[in-house]
Amino acid sequence: MIILASIIHVVLALSLSPLLIGVINRVKAKFAGRRGRPLLQLYYDLWKLLHKGAVYSTTTTWVFRTGPLVGISAVLVAISLVPLGRVPALAAFDGDIILLAYVLGLMRFMTVLAALDTGSAFEGMGAGREVQFSLLAEPALLLGVGALSISTGDWSLSGIYGSLFADGLAAVAPTAVMVAASLLIILLAENSRIPVDDPNTHLELTMIHEVMVLDHGGVDLAFIQYAAALKLWVFCALFVGVALPLQMHWPLVDLAFGMAGVFIVAMVIGVIESTMARLRLLRVPQMLVVSAVLAMIAVLWALR
């Protein structure tokens, strides 16, 4: 039964992650008094892009074409490593968080290389910003999960999330709250959401992630957008597992709670994006340091 829930989770993640983007955009539209684009818009976009050819600049090399492929491969590995709430991941082993952090790192590394490969000033700036911010976000992620690992005494993600609230809420509540706050900031930063980045802007001088993929088109762009949706799912799942202290011990019910949690997180992202402006880029590292400090305090609390 548990393995069935894990398989269903991966299937749902693969099929529903573009809907997450639709939910975020719908919430933003409602806040702005608009009707908004269709919930399934990203599916339509992906379908359209998959039927398009691609144009490659003559200055680019194989690196540029490899970026989207590595990106989607890496995030597919990540999806199989991440538990959804109490539903364990498809693959679980001691230290899988390290693999998870570094397949995401690999994805970013190839995206950055592909961006630099174009030789464009904009993409170089975007790559610089992406690397600078991830430099600060990655330790925060590892510290946060480390804190959970210490409080549960388990060393695999599925084990940690499965036993996090097993001894009751009170024991881990302070750790969980701080790690959840830290993870939310990382989620916004890693998925280029407001207040770190603006996924809707057309202003190439202010972008971070969007500017790095400006030169991609067709199937490549479809891969990038789908991979971005899956990556959002990965972080939502990590966040839900900490923020939603429910455990039913019925795998399918836990799965349903986890799914509901992921979509609630999407709505929360929509609300955040609707109610605050982007930070000045100089301020972004400060916010990421806050997330790392929160995770650090969680570690200290867990070690106490």
Added chain:
Amino acid sequence: MSAEHPAIIRNAQVADLEACPCMSAGDFRQTLCARVSAGARLSALFARRKAGESGGRLYAVLAMPGSNNLGLLCCDVGDSYPSITGDCPAAHWFEREIAERAGIRPEGHPWLKPVRFAGKDVGLTDFYRMDGNEVHEVAVGPVHAGVIEPGHFRFQCHGETVHHLEISLGYQHRGIEDALIGGPDARTIHYIEPLAGDTTIGHATAYAMAIEALGGSRPSARAHAIRAIAAELERLANHIGDLGALAGDVGFLPTMSYCGRIRGDVLNCTGVLCGNRFGRRLVVPGGIMHDLDERLCKDLLDRLESIERDATDAIELMFNAPSVLARFEGAGTVSHELANQLGLVGVAARASDIEYDVRREFPYGIYQFTQMPICTWSTGDCFARAYVRWLEAKQSFAFVREHLRSLPAGATRQGVGELAAGKIVVALVEGWRGEICHVVGTDQSGRFAFYKIVDPSFHNWFGLAMALREQQISDFPLCNKSFNLSYCGHDL
């Protein structure tokens, strides 16, 4: 001090072209610099080339706030003359234009480059470059990601910090000033109205004032009032649209979405007034083309009431959001001194605490009988430029409401006679961006001998370049939008 004095004229009053004292180049320069350092503003500086001869005649229009007087200076020069920019930075862009258009070289100009590339390949020039291992150059445009006009921007950056921004325009040059010579004719108004498409009323009003002065026509108070209502609606539409766009640039979505819609509602009011949302064919020499009756006034008042309520909600929401203020405050600061030196106009100047508004200093039309309070702010940053817009919008709401309720009686349109021959007239208007200056001279048969147009953007583009110094390159779109200058108004 020089003994020479400029000829004193008034806004939209004719003077003899020959009555203007023709000075030597040295006196011209000295008089101009003395007046500017005494508080006068350089509204226009241009050259008229004499047909078939070398050299030409320089004209300068000085606006002297507080006195209601405009000063007119001229001097005959050969193929070159000593540059004024060194002592009067406000002349910088004008002198570059003189060199390009009339082929008269300002000797010693610190930065002599084309401004519009008339007759040359647009954008080909020696751009300023910084050298250094970690200095990089970012070139943006002329084709942009949004639906905006073409212009080329070059940043010299160190990391994210911009050390220098060079702005290269000219992609929209249509040769309007040359095309107007020999007018007015049936085409003239169609050159004037889309000169800067979002300032139709402003430029058409300046043109109409110049023609009325030359043709001896005095429009009725009613025509003046309806012109002013249209001008304030234009200001409202653009200010509200700009505030929404500023919110969009920092990713604050509610205000962006609502202001986009509210701007459309204000444009619809102009549509109710004259059948065109941008005010085309409303203002004509002699008066206006469309009258307002009781029913239309009532309709407009009702529309404005809901527009003002919605705009207040949407915009106050933005100014109450700490995350928005954190982005606006301290971004793209232009100090009071710098704004004065560069001769900035309009919102950009008032945001740097320069109390200058043509509607008060050189009142024209209905503003002669109504005081428009000047809205200023002292910080000179993006916040100031945004907030001054909102303060002005509130004044405009009140103005339009008051005048719709008490429209004076009178004919909508008077006849305009033959234009007086051998005259010059300067028409100053406060468009929504700032001071619009039209300088018109007529020849011996009463046709346009020259028609000089200075859009407020012409004064302000260099202000944007200076505002970006030592700023973050990611703040450029925000700073650019806070100035929101016209490319076509500059390029003519």
